[in-house]
Amino acid sequence: MESSASEMSAQALINWELAASTAARLTPPGPTLGSAEIGAAVESLRLAADISVPHVHDITGLEAARDLRDSSVLVVDRASWAKANTQSFAVMLEPAMEKLLEGRHGSMNPGAIAVSGAITGSQLGAILAFLSSKVLGQYDPFSALAENSSAPPAGRLLLVAPNIISVERELNVEPQDFRLWVCLHEQTHRVQFAAAPWLRHHMLAEIENLSGQLLGNVDSLMERATAAAKSLRDRSTAGTGPSRGAILDLLQNPEEKAALSRLTALMSLLEGHANVVMDAVDASIVPSVKTIRQRFNARDKDRGVIEKFIRNLLGLDAKMRQYSDGAKFVREVVAVAGMEGFNRVWDSAEQLPTEPEIHDSKLWLERMGLQ
Incomplete structure (x- = not known):
């Protein structure tokens, strides 16, 4: 019962x-x-x-x-x-x-x-x-x-x-x-x-780990949520947005930050790789691709104050940085090891790049023996 x-x-x-x-x-x-x-x-x-x-x-x-x-x-x-x-x-x-x-x-x-x-x-x-x-x-x-x-x-x-x-x-x-x-x-x-058929359960395990860390101490979480909201308000008033989104300011202890780091690296890889594919397309496939890229990339400049506030709160601008960080990693690896070398990331979870490796592709290339 x-x-x-x-x-x-x-x-x-x-x-x-x-x-x-x-x-x-x-x-x-x-x-x-x-x-x-x-x-x-x-x-x-x-x-x-x-x-x-x-x-x-x-x-x-x-x-x-x-x-x-x-x-x-x-x-x-x-x-x-x-x-x-x-x-x-x-x-x-x-x-x-x-x-x-x-x-x-x-x-x-x-x-x-x-x-x-x-x-x-x-x-x-x-x-x-x-x-x-x-x-x-x-x-x-x-x-x-x-x-x-x-x-x-x-x-x-x-x-x-x-x-x-x-x-x-x-x-x-x-x-x-x-x-x-x-x-x-x-x-x-x-x-x-x-x-990478293993990727879904790997990502689910990482999400479970992070959410478990956050929800494991719900009293502390509420205190941190209040502090994060105040921080967002203060920075918005000062005209400076948070670096990663106020939601992510809830993370404090090393375990939480390590869990987020692994998820950030994975999302940066997935989003960056998809953007590299988009950018590899030329006018023979999408005739007006140059115009689309220029106009799409200029959209953020026209966002209203309320939308920018919510995007900061949810960390959506951090997601946009994942696109550029991950894409840079993919391009650098492909330039050295070719697409076949890069595709080793899909072989196992152990071959996924860490967050430091996303920002310095040489570290991943060295670990994979591709330098």
């Missing part, structure tokens, strides 16, 4: 259904499209996703790109993207939630858990609502691990149609070219996980 209650409580620590419904309610409307336009856009994005895979294979040399049948491509709206992420978050955070519940055994009653879960679910939903209008695409390797999941064994690639259309209109670029350009990046992530 106690075990069953414990399991129910762990699920209730975050109300995932409320998170999804809150995100759907708060998500800003996308561009206005008629039913025929929607159908054409979905078909166009599916075609771009298919066309991009052979190009990813040619650029990366990864044989996994030849057969991606164990994952799928979905063209979704903003609310569907948010709901998909609640499912993935539930998978990623379940071990940490169970650990938190065990640490609080006997001190949390079902009523308090339900109220706390509703508050947390609402807050997460608000964050997902904000992000749902920003994300163009996302490879989700964890959806297949969710309870009663209908996703293919290796996961799914989500292409957020309203956002892709909104940005291509904002930039005034050729829609077909922009959609292919976006798909080249996103399909590279799909190929990465196909090339």
Whole structure:
């Protein structure tokens, strides 16, 4: 009886259904499209996703790109993207939630858990609502691990149609070219996980480690959250943003920082590699690629004050730095060892670059014996 209650409580620590419904309610409307336009856009994005895979294979040399049948491509709206992420978050955070519940055994009653879960679910939903209008695409390797999941064994690639259309209109670029350009990046992530079947569980273990570190001492976490929010406010008032995002200011002890360092290195590698693939594309594949790059890279200059504040809070600008740091690492390694030498990163977790190696590729090349 106690075990069953414990399991129910762990699920209730975050109300995932409320998170999804809150995100759907708060998500800003996308561009206005008629039913025929929607159908054409979905078909166009599916075609771009298919066309991009052979190009990813040619650029990366990864044989996994030849057969991606164990994952799928979905063209979704903003609310569907948010709901998909609640499912993935539930998978990623379940071990940490169970650990938190065990640490609080006997001190949390079902009523308090339900109220706390509703508050947390609402807050997460608000964050997902904000992000749902920003994300163009996302490879989700964890959806297949969710309870009663209908996703293919290796996961799914989500292409957020309203956002892709909104940005291509904002930039005034050729829609077909922009959609292919976006798909080249996103399909590279799909190929990465196909090339390294061990990667999903490795990443999940690292996320579990970091979230477990943070949630293991929830009292300390709340104190640090308050301090981080004050720090963000002070730096925003002074006109200087945080270096890595106020959320990351919560990290204090060496174990937490080491866990974050490993995740940062991995995300930098994945994002940087995908950007290198995008940048390897020339006008023979995407005719207006030069214009797309110039206009897309200039978008950040036009962000409003509120959006910049939220991006700083969530560390989204740190994510953009991951793109450039990781891309620099990939280019430097390929210049010395070729793409075949670089592709050794997909062989095992032990061959992934550390965060210091991301910033100094010679360290990784020496460790791999490729210098």
